[in-house]
Amino acid sequence: MSCAIDNKPNNVAFVSVTAMLDLLKQVGTDAFLLGLSAYIEQDYLRWELFDKSPRFASHSADGVIELMPTSDQQQFSFKYVNGHPKNTHIGLQTVTAFGVLADVASGYPVMLSEMTILTALRTAATSAMMAKYLAPQNAKTMAMIGCGAQSEFQIMAFNVVLGITQFRIYDIDRAAMQKCQQNLASEDIELILCDSAEEVVKGAEIITTCTADKRNATILTSDMVLDGVHINAIGGDCPGKTELAADLLLRADVFVEYEPQTRIEGDIQQLNDSFAVTEMYKVIRGDRKGRSYAEQLTIFDGVGFAIEDFSALRYVHDLLQQQSTPQQLELLTNQQNPRDLFGLLHQSVQVTRLAVGA
Amino acid sequence: MSCAIDNKPNNVAFVSVTAMLDLLKQVGTDAFLLGLSAYIEQDYLRWELFDKSPRFASHSADGVIELMPTSDQQQFSFKYVNGHPKNTHIGLQTVTAFGVLADVASGYPVMLSEMTILTALRTAATSAMMAKYLAPQNAKTMAMIGCGAQSEFQIMAFNVVLGITQFRIYDIDRAAMQKCQQNLASEDIELILCDSAEEVVKGAEIITTCTADKRNATILTSDMVLDGVHINAIGGDCPGKTELAADLLLRADVFVEYEPQTRIEGDIQQLNDSFAVTEMYKVIRGDRKGRSYAEQLTIFDGVGFAIEDFSALRYVHDLLQQQSTPQQLELLTNQQNPRDLFGLLHQSVQVTRLAVGA
Numbered sequence: 012m013s014c015a016i017d018n019k020p021n022n023v024a025f026v027s028v029t030a031m032l033d034l035l036k037q038v039g040t041d042a043f044l045l046g047l048s049a050y051i052e053q054d055y056l057r058w059e060l061f062d063k064s065p066r067f068a069s070h071s072a073d074g075v076i077e078l079m080p081t082s083d084q085q086q087f088s089f090k091y092v093n094g095h096p097k098n099t100h101i102g103l104q105t106v107t108a109f110g111v112l113a114d115v116a117s118g119y120p121v122m123l124s125e126m127t128i129l130t131a132l133r134t135a136a137t138s139a140m141m142a143k144y145l146a147p148q149n150a151k152t153m154a155m156i157g158c159g160a161q162s163e164f165q166i167m168a169f170n171v172v173l174g175i176t177q178f179r180i181y182d183i184d185r186a187a188m189q190k191c192q193q194n195l196a197s198e199d200i201e202l203i204l205c206d207s208a209e210e211v212v213k214g215a216e217i218i219t220t221c222t223a224d225k226r227n228a229t230i231l232t233s234d235m236v237l238d239g240v241h242i243n244a245i246g247g248d249c250p251g252k253t254e255l256a257a258d259l260l261l262r263a264d265v266f267v268e269y270e271p272q273t274r275i276e277g278d279i280q281q282l283n284d285s286f287a288v289t290e291m292y293k294v295i296r297g298d299r300k301g302r303s304y305a306e307q308l309t310i311f312d313g314v315g316f317a318i319e320d321f322s323a324l325r326y327v328h329d330l331l332q333q334q335s336t337p338q339q340l341e342l343l344t345n346q347q348n349p350r351d352l353f354g355l356l357h358q359s360v361q362v363t364r365l366a367v368g369a
Numbered sequence: 370m371s372c373a374i375d376n377k378p379n380n381v382a383f384v385s386v387t388a389m390l391d392l393l394k395q396v397g398t399d400a401f402l403l404g405l406s407a408y409i410e411q412d413y414l415r416w417e418l419f420d421k422s423p424r425f426a427s428h429s430a431d432g433v434i435e436l437m438p439t440s441d442q443q444q445f446s447f448k449y450v451n452g453h454p455k456n457t458h459i460g461l462q463t464v465t466a467f468g469v470l471a472d473v474a475s476g477y478p479v480m481l482s483e484m485t486i487l488t489a490l491r492t493a494a495t496s497a498m499m500a501k502y503l504a505p506q507n508a509k510t511m512a513m514i515g516c517g518a519q520s521e522f523q524i525m526a527f528n529v530v531l532g533i534t535q536f537r538i539y540d541i542d543r544a545a546m547q548k549c550q551q552n553l554a555s556e557d558i559e560l561i562l563c564d565s566a567e568e569v570v571k572g573a574e575i576i577t578t579c580t581a582d583k584r585n586a587t588i589l590t591s592d593m594v595l596d597g598v599h600i601n602a603i604g605g606d607c608p609g610k611t612e613l614a615a616d617l618l619l620r621a622d623v624f625v626e627y628e629p630q631t632r633i634e635g636d637i638q639q640l641n642d643s644f645a646v647t648e649m650y651k652v653i654r655g656d657r658k659g660r661s662y663a664e665q666l667t668i669f670d671g672v673g674f675a676i677e678d679f680s681a682l683r684y685v686h687d688l689l690q691q692q693s694t695p696q697q698l699e700l701l702t703n704q705q706n707p708r709d710l711f712g713l714l715h716q717s718v719q720v721t722r723l724a725v726g727a
Binding site for chain 1: 383385386387390393394398420422425427429431432433434436438440442445447449451452453456457459460461462463465467469471473474475476477478481483485486489516517518519520521522545548552698699700701702703704706707708709710711712713714715
């Protein structure tokens with residue numbers, strides 16, 4: 012492996028949107044999703060090493076701006092992410108994100124990356140990785156309810172990580188289904204467009220709910236779901252936003268990322284805190300069982316957790332080490348004498364004076 | 370005013386270290402400090418509009434990484450800043466920083482800026498602005514204890530904002546004093562190098578303490594300070610790091626930025642919470658008195674507050690509007706259909722295939 016990153020501490024590696032798309036193209040989306048899900052799995056195995064802070068949220072009339080920090084004591088990361096449901100009315104995205112990876116020993120940031128695309132990838136990679144422990148063995152069909160920005164990423168991840176080949180999709184907006192179909196036309200999967208939520212779940216061993224409605228909606232009721240199914244519920248991810256009927260949750264074994272956060276943001280916000288849930292790191296480590304019998308109804312109540320962003324930034328940073336010319340940002344000063352910060356101004360002015368005098 | 374910023378929402382203005390030095394050169398350090406102190410003063414006048422959150426801190430064996438967010442409901446800002454005292458041993462700086470300014474209405478970041486230099490400028494501009502309300506009228510002499518990275522910035526700010534022309538400086542490391550002298554050689558000020566803290570304070574109407582020792586040190590004892598002096602105490606800025614003797618604080622009227630933070634981080638951490646202090650926004654608004662009589666001993670116990678970083682980013686962003694070619698970062702996606710994020714990958718792959726085929 013060639014290590015061509017410029018290690019001058021005044022430079023910070025930069026992954027722009029174009030660079031992220033190039034990296035995806037270079038690695039291949041399938042391989043990227045596989046690699047990323049392995050990194051997330053590795054970091055869940057190291058669960059107790061991480062600082063698990065609540066995310067910082069700045070709320071306003073139109074949305075929220077959040078900072079999501081975490082650290083494994085070697086590296087520190089944070090993600091900036093907004094959520095503005097009305098943005099689409101003015102041609103902007105509901106969610107944009109970027110993130111920073113830093114070195115804990117020196118406190119210096121080492122990489123700044125776009126995370127709008129990366130978050131979509133990490134959310135899908137997380138869902139698929141969790142499903143390895145929760146979905147029925149040899150599942151072949153997934154139902155996808157909601158064909159928004161996240162849908163194709165979910166389909167790709169379940170295809171590559173779990174080997175799902177048939178996808179039944181449904182969205183109240185037919186144009187969204189067609190967008191999904193068009194985007195996945197060249198993939199080696201079977202895509203079936205359905206006309207209702209009742210129809211889409213038929214015969215599916217896995218059901219993914221990923222709708223954008225910002226209220227307590229009921230996308231899935233208990234009577235729609237047979238025993239033995241795994242539900243990957245990722246659309247209910249903030250206070251006041253849920254997708255599953257309470258009695259469906261009560262029937263199932265529910266698995267979460269980080270319980271204190273999911274109690275507030277997940278579908279289980281509808282239930283009393285006495286309803287028991289299992290944190291996935293325990294399952295991944297083998298301390299608790301995931302799916303343990305064929306008729307078990309499992310639900311992954313995913314809300315997105317800072318460790319997954321950390322894994323994603325760590326993965327991209329490791330991939331960058333293999334690149335010959337990653338872009339660099341001159342974000343930090345690098346003066347000879349650390350105590351002589353002012354000298355930088357002086358130097359700069361002097362140079363100009365000389366230039367003017369010449 | 371020409372407004373040449375590229376407003377495409379996928380781009381974020383970027384102020385590198387070189388761009389910050391160029392901006393300073395273009396505006397002039399004096400004018401920059403004056404403008405910045407006016408912005409900070411304006412924002413203190415709007416105090417109640419701001420979200421005042423405690424800073425987020427990730428502590429490790431060698432230092433701390435902090436995120437300092439705030440918002441006036443129109444703009445949101447945060448600063449990333451580290452503090453690693455041992456960094457100088459490996460040729461790195463103790464403190465580096467960068468910050469982001471964002472639009473609250475859309476949640477989109479609009480500017481990313483280096484803040485290692487900008488923090489030094491804002492700290493000095495804040496001290497000088499506060500001293501307008503607290504220092505003796507027509508003061509001419511300031512004593513500066515500690516000639517580290519912040520010292521020249523303090524001297525420049527007190528010169529330009531308050532008209533101080535004579536500076537008595539002292540550092541236990543003579544090389545630091547010489548660095549300061551050399552850096553300020555071309556300025557129209559009188560600089561007097563002193564051999565002790567006792568000597569440096571003689572005849573000074575203002576005393577600035579800015580030492581780096583990370584412990585409860587006693588740089589100034591009560592017997593060294595006459596009545597009528599203003600002390601600008603900025604080195605005691607985190608738990609376990611103080612500069613002033615407790616009896617000196619008890620003799621004085623103490624002014625702070627944000628009381629809950631200063632109780633933990635400032636020199637007053639040595640005192641009981643019942644010791645009354647005055648928040649500066651009340652003084653700046655005219656609700657409370659700053660200096661009210663000639664013999665009054667005043668202390669500004671400065672620790673650095675998120676609003677000052679917000680002001681600094683707002684100031685730099687306004688200056689950028691007057692530039693013809695600010696640098697841009699491609700940090701955000703900008704697809705036609707906000708719900709079609711995956712289409713970006715598709716497009717990118719297609720473009721390449723065409724290119725390869727051509």
